[in-house]
Amino acid sequence: MSEGDALDAAVGGTPTRRLLAEAAGRLRAGGVGSPEHDAAELLAHVLGTTRGQLVLVDRVEESTVGRFEVLVARRAAREPLQHLTGVAHFRHVELAVGPGVFVPRPETELLAGWALDAARAVLASGRGPVVVDLCTGSGAIARSIADELPQAEVHAVELSPDAHQWAARNLAGTEVDLRQGDFALAFDDLLGTVDVVVCNPPYIPLEAWESVAVEARDHDPHLALFSGDDGLDAIRVLARRAARLLRAGGVLGVEHADEQGPDGAGGGAPAVFAAIGDWLEVRDHTDLAGRPRFTTARLAR
Template identity: 50%
Template sequence: MSRTPLRLELMAASRRLEEAGVGSPRFDADELAAHLLGVSRGRLGLHPLVGDEWVEQYHALVARRAAREPLQHILGTAVLGATTVQVGPGVFVPRPETESLLEWALAAVADTPEPLVVDLCAGSGAIALAIAQARPDARVVAVERAAGALAWARRNMELHEAAGGTPVDLRGGDIGDERLLEDLEGRVDLVTANPPYVPDGTVVDPEVGEFDPAEAVFSGADGLDTIRRLVPVIAGLLTVGGTAAVEHDDTQGESAPALFAARRVFGEVTDHTDLTGRARFLTLRRVALTPRR
C-alpha cells in the first residue's frame, strides 16, 4: 500500500473546493480530513502520510462538498459556542454569525441568578443548548414548530441530557399560539430568536437554497414576516428589565429594530454586527409594565 503526503491532498482538495465556489476552501478541506482521521483540525500535522483507502474516502467527501452539500451535513454536526449539535436534512444549520448573538445573550444574564430563558424558532436547539451548557443554573425553554427541525432538536436535547447537562424544556408549536407559553408570561429574563428572515426570491448559496428548509430561511417579501410576529410574543414573555436578542438579515439593520422601537414596552433597542462586521442581530430591554398589542 502506497502512502501519500497529507499536505498534498489538502492542497488539492482546497483547490477543488475553491473552484467549486466554496467560501472557505482550505478550512473545509482540513475539517473533512480531520473528520476522516478522527482528530481535531489542529492535530492534522501528526498525520503526515495517508494510505490509499483513506485517500479514496477523502476524495468522496471532497466531491460531496464540491457539490455544495453543507460541510455540517457531511460531518453530521455543527458547533455553536461550546456546544456541538447533530444536524442533517430537515433542519437549519447553525452559522458562525450567530456566535455574536450567543455571546451577547450570555453576557445579558451573567449577573442574573437562575435566569429563565426562552429560545424561539429553536431549529436544531443550538442556541438553547449553548445557553444551557454555559449556564447550568438556568431554566431554558425552546420552541420549534416544524416537525423535521423538532425531531433534530429533540435528539440533541436527549444527547445533552444523557451527557449530564441540565434538561431543556422543548415545546413543539407555533410562536403565535398563546397557550404554548402562557405559563411564562411576564416572567422571562432573556428571549433569543434566530427566525427565518430572508426576503422571498433572494438568491442564496446552494448550501442554503438546496439543503436548508425553506420555511427556516424565507419570510415574506421583505423577510420580516416572522420577526413582526415575534414583537408581541417577546413583549408578553419578558419581565420588566428582561432582555431579548433577535437575529435578522444584513439588509435589515434599520427595518428590524424599527419594529421593536415602535413599541413603548421596549427600550434600548440596538442593532449589532456579527463577526464579519455585517448588521446581524438586534437587542432590547423590556421597560414598560403593559404590552401594547
C-alpha cells in the same frame, strides 16, 4: 508512471499535503468559499482525528483516500460541510446536524453571548433567570445557555418536526424544556415570567432567493430561511409575542439580515420594535465583520 506515483506505490498511501492541496483545488473550482479549511476538516473526519492533528499524518492509506474523495466531490457540489461530518461547532458545544435542520452560523454565537450576559445580570440580582429560545432549530442557543449557565431555567420551541428531532438529540441530557410548536403561540404557561427571550428566526426576503448561498438555499429547510416579502414577517410576530412572554423590564434579542439593520429599508428590524410602544432601549449590534447582525430591546416597565 510519474516519479511521485512510483514512490507512492512503493511506500504506500498518498502524501497528506498533496492530497489536501488537490482537494482544496477541486473545492475552489466548485465555488466553496473556504477550500483549504473544508478539505482539512473532511480529511480529519475520515481519519477520526482533528484538523490540528493532521500535521502528524504524513501519508493517507488508499482506502481512506477513496472515502475522502467521495466527500470532497459532495462538498464541491455544495453540500454543506456540516452535513458531511454530521457536526456543527457552536461556542463551546458540539451539535449534531444534518438534512432537515438549519446549520447554525458563527455569527449567531454573538447573539447567544448577549443572551448569556443578560441572563447572568438577572442571576447577579439574586434570581434564577428564565430564558426562552424561540425558533430553536438545532437547539444551538438553548444548549449553549444550558452549558455555560446551568443556573438558568431554559425553554425552547421549534415548529419543524424534523428540526425538533435534531434539537431533541442535541438537548438530551440537559434540563432544557423543549417543545414542538409555533413560536407565536408557545409558552402560554410562562406569560409575564420570562427574563430573556432570544430568537434566530427566518429573515430572508422571498425576493432574495437567487442571492442565497447554494448550501443554504438547497439544503437548509426553507421554513428556517424565508419570511415574507421584506424578510421581517417573523420578527413582527416576535415583537408581539415576546412582549407577552417577558416580565416587565425583561429583554429580547433577535438576529436579522445584514440589510435589516437601522440603515435598512424602513429602518429594518430595530424599527419594528421602535414602532411598538412596549419596547424601550432598542439597539442594534454588529457582528465581528462590522455588519448589522442583531437587535435587542427591553420591555417597558
